[in-house]
Amino acid sequence: MTDATVPGAINPAAPPQTYWRRVLKRFLKRRLAVIGAAFLVLLGIAVTIGPMLSPYSYDYQDFDLLGMPGPMSAEHWLGTDELGRDALTRLLHGGRVSLAVGLAGAMIAGIVGTLVGAVSGFYRGIPDVILMRFTDVMMSIPTLPLVLLLSGLFRPSPPLLVAIVGILIWMGTARLVRSQFLALREREFVEAARALGASGPRLMFRHILPNAIGPITVASTLAVGSAIMLESALSFLGFGIQPPVPTWGNLLNSASSWLSQAPWLAIPPGLLILFTVLAVNFLGDGLRDAMEPRE
């Protein structure tokens, strides 16, 4: 055997540089992305513990304040709605619901999209044709008319709403994952694993998927933004989470009839939707730059 080891080998003292360590290092250099991430973390904390700290529950009604939206005050920081409920408590509780639906919907979209795209791109041929035409059909369905039609038929429970949100937004991820798989399956390290006798699922999930995780993470992050927007739109139109359970969407809906008299009811949920989606998009862009550096 060759006895001398190769000169100029790696420095044994330095820790192995894992992929994620390098990603984190690059991510922290993106200011907007870090701000976005910080905003989302703070928002997450606020909607989690905020409703617990509030003296009111989200459906507690102060009957003295019934009939007209109440102004901002020491007792009700963001005022009350026309039913005498505390607006801040409802806003935070609504944030829980909106974020939860957004995250869960995006997760479903991520899983469905990844599976469809992975099978399509890996096996190609007939499975690819069938799955991609199905994806095209799903993309061609106009979302809001469909939802309005459905809303005439039934009111969804929260799990069903999550499923609907997921089913309406998985297609972009599927296409992206498919293109990643198509490219990566031809790479030599995949062929090397095939030459060693690795099975199809092993090639897909052990070799190809980890190398596509960057784009998938980015797409899933951006999908959280779409899911929150979609949930808000659905709830705003009345086809979403039903009152008295608040979400940012239905808060906007009920506040819209008081827009001129009590703008303080509509502005906070509107701004939170705006800033949350913005922060999610900044985060996604930052992750893209950190995970797929063009160096």
Place this chain on the structure above:
Amino acid sequence: MAEPLLVVDDLKVHYPLGKTLFKPGVTLKALDGVSFTVGRGEVVGLVGESGSGKTTLGRAVLRLVEPTAGKVHLDGKDVTALPPAELKSLRSRMQIIFQDPYASLNPRMSVGQTLGEALMLHRIGTRKDRDQRIGDLLEKVGLPRTAAARFPHEFSGGQRQRIGIARALAVNPEFIVADEPVSALDVSIQAQIINLLQDLRKDLGLSLLFIGHDLSVIEFLCDRVIVLYLGRVMEMGTAAGLYAKPRHPYTRALLDAAPVPDPTIRRERITLKGDLPSPVSPPSGCVFRTRCPYAIERCAQVVPPLEEAANGHRVACIQSHELDLSNPLA
């Protein structure tokens, strides 16, 4: 040598192109009837221009590309007809080393994981002694044992190629396809890798199908050489015989194209003009005739059979008896 380890018989790889519901499409013949053997412990070189089908041949022998027709036998077992489970166990006996050391290692797996996967897939050793084996493999290819914890991007090209070789060796193969294993490396590193392959070959008794286009490397390493053009064998013979007395104009042209490290030598050369014809519509008769300086009318009419020209030396050229293509430098 008794029974050869690898027997390739009339191997064809054809790709249908442009076939849709509405039109029939055409056929790209990447490999069109290639036959050869590799003996135990023998190193066979495979040369030819880009697009000649070298890589496809290497892949098809290992059934990484499905052959359209023909047979490949490894130690008597029909590689082309095995069901998946048996093919998997046979894969531990035949391995591949790739050209591009940057593309051939999974960037998300540490070196130890990459080598460990090979061991795991073929149930070599227990979970406990695999680390030991991984360390031994790394030392065998001249890397420190600590390399196991590292990721591919922490290594240079030459080091990565050593890792690729270690992965191929992990399952104790008898036969390895080396697909241009040094073409992507610096010249100084090339020599190291070639010496490593030479050592391993001696120590482990490996049989190699060495694909390359650097003829001096092929001459140094190989016992026999196969010359491929447009998916067909033009000539094959012992390295010494083929280099001293090429019998096919294409072989001579390849030899002439190799640089000679002495600028004072003047020689008559066959220079290839133009590019490889399209494998979708190859020339009639001899596929090389469109670029052959000796082509005559009959070359367009008959497909030259691969005929024995001397002991163990076969050539596919109808004029091989009339032409003297001896290499004046050899």
